Amino acid sequence: MSKPTKQPVIPPDGERIEYADGELRVPDRPIVPFIEGDGTGPDIWRAARLVIESAVEKAYGGARAIRWTQIYAADRALELFDEWVPDETVEAIRTFRVAIKGPLTTPVSGGHRSANVQLRQVLDLYACVRPVFWVPPVPCPVKHPEKLDIVIFRENTEDVYAGVEFRAGSDEADRLIAFLDAELDAKLRAGSGVGIKPISEFGTKRLMRMALAHALARGRRSVTIMHKGNIMKFTEGAFKDWCYELAAEEFADETVTEQVLWDEHDGKLPDGKILVKDRIADAMFQQLLLRPDEYDLIVAPNLNGDYVSDAAAAQVGGLGIAPGANIGDGVALFEATHGTAPKYAGQDKVNPSSLILSGRMMLEYMGWREAGDRILDGLKKAVAAKTVTYDLERQMEGAKLRKCSEFAEAVVENM
Numbered sequence: 001m002s003k004p005t006k007q008p009v010i011p012p013d014g015e016r017i018e019y020a021d022g023e024l025r026v027p028d029r030p031i032v033p034f035i036e037g038d039g040t041g042p043d044i045w046r047a048a049r050l051v052i053e054s055a056v057e058k059a060y061g062g063a064r065a066i067r068w069t070q071i072y073a074a075d076r077a078l079e080l081f082d083e084w085v086p087d088e089t090v091e092a093i094r095t096f097r098v099a100i101k102g103p104l105t106t107p108v109s110g111g112h113r114s115a116n117v118q119l120r121q122v123l124d125l126y127a128c129v130r131p132v133f134w135v136p137p138v139p140c141p142v143k144h145p146e147k148l149d150i151v152i153f154r155e156n157t158e159d160v161y162a163g164v165e166f167r168a169g170s171d172e173a174d175r176l177i178a179f180l181d182a183e184l185d186a187k188l189r190a191g192s193g194v195g196i197k198p199i200s201e202f203g204t205k206r207l208m209r210m211a212l213a214h215a216l217a218r219g220r221r222s223v224t225i226m227h228k229g230n231i232m233k234f235t236e237g238a239f240k241d242w243c244y245e246l247a248a249e250e251f252a253d254e255t256v257t258e259q260v261l262w263d264e265h266d267g268k269l270p271d272g273k274i275l276v277k278d279r280i281a282d283a284m285f286q287q288l289l290l291r292p293d294e295y296d297l298i299v300a301p302n303l304n305g306d307y308v309s310d311a312a313a314a315q316v317g318g319l320g321i322a323p324g325a326n327i328g329d330g331v332a333l334f335e336a337t338h339g340t341a342p343k344y345a346g347q348d349k350v351n352p353s354s355l356i357l358s359g360r361m362m363l364e365y366m367g368w369r370e371a372g373d374r375i376l377d378g379l380k381k382a383v384a385a386k387t388v389t390y391d392l393e394r395q396m397e398g399a400k401l402r403k404c405s406e407f408a409e410a411v412v413e414n415m
């Protein structure tokens, strides 16, 4: 085997995905970079790759095929090149526009910054997109998991995740507290740690634009703005206002608000329109449990989106199988949403579904929908037949235990 290089190896007949006028142009042999990831990453990547390649082959009979090229980040990059996130990795994703990754180690305190966060920020992947739906008969804590079928668009670059934080007792925190007191008459307790929560019109509107475009393209019937604007008026409240503004400015013909729905349409959504509504963050959690079928697409600032993504995934028993993507304008990185599960590394044991379903999202994003549909179909049938990995097998009566690679084979057989 050739020695790994930081610079991605270009497959001879591969071509670049291009982006023009807001649209991807995907050739029949697109070059797609992948990061295996750390811990169990290589296990689940092998499984996901088999499934993605088989789906493309079955859907297009050889007329289309992905030309993979390997890139590196986190532990593996450190081991090979003594770098945490090599510039070549960032550049490859920027150049080839669509990439996929397994989970990456995040040092808990000190050391390197999260490579995941770094990639999102450097590449300006401003939307974290998480579809959440139930795959029967995955065990879950609610009575009607089938009623939840949503996609969450979480802002990825602002809010408390912008990383502007000062340690309690630091010179910076003390100076900021003194400034707020002296200049803005805002009093904070001396010795507090301080974090800044920026939310901008630009950041909010581009997220809402992407969310509404997705809702239109996928036939979603409503977009719900999740915010805590009753308390944080100028950040979360402004997020809500800017989302409504964007809908009115750019999607007036395709959307109606709840007010208009009741004033003009007697509560019945006209055909072809998307309902734009908002919910206070705490109520949103209740609503998703009590009336899940009234929600379709949720758009949220970073922290709300973080919480609701995991809560919704847990509701359908699928934290370990929920897929995700980080998407910017013409650049997207698809990923497993769980961590590296290092204790199972190299055992061919863990569930590859999250990365497999992220692969499905990737194919859909590329416009290769027929192949994406095959992945979902194969995965649903494999799970329905109860041929599952250890995590589901231990919860399902009568299930047949499969290794990570065997589960991938079962998905392919069921496509």
Ligand code: NAP
Pocket: 044, 102, 103, 104, 105, 106, 107, 116, 320, 335, 336, 337, 338, 339, 340, 341, 342, 350, 351, 352, 391
């Ligand atoms: P984790 O790797 O997600 O693992 C926690 C537990 O979740 C595992 O022990 C296992 O449970 C279960 N699990 C995770 N993935 C699974 C899979 N594919 N199939 C079946 N079960 C799975 O979380 P962690 O131990 O907190 O984090 C480990 C490392 O991953 C840390 O460095 C963390 O920062 C990083 N991380 C990376 C990402 C990312 O790259 N996107 C996300 C989260 C965490 P059982 O033990 O019960 O079997």
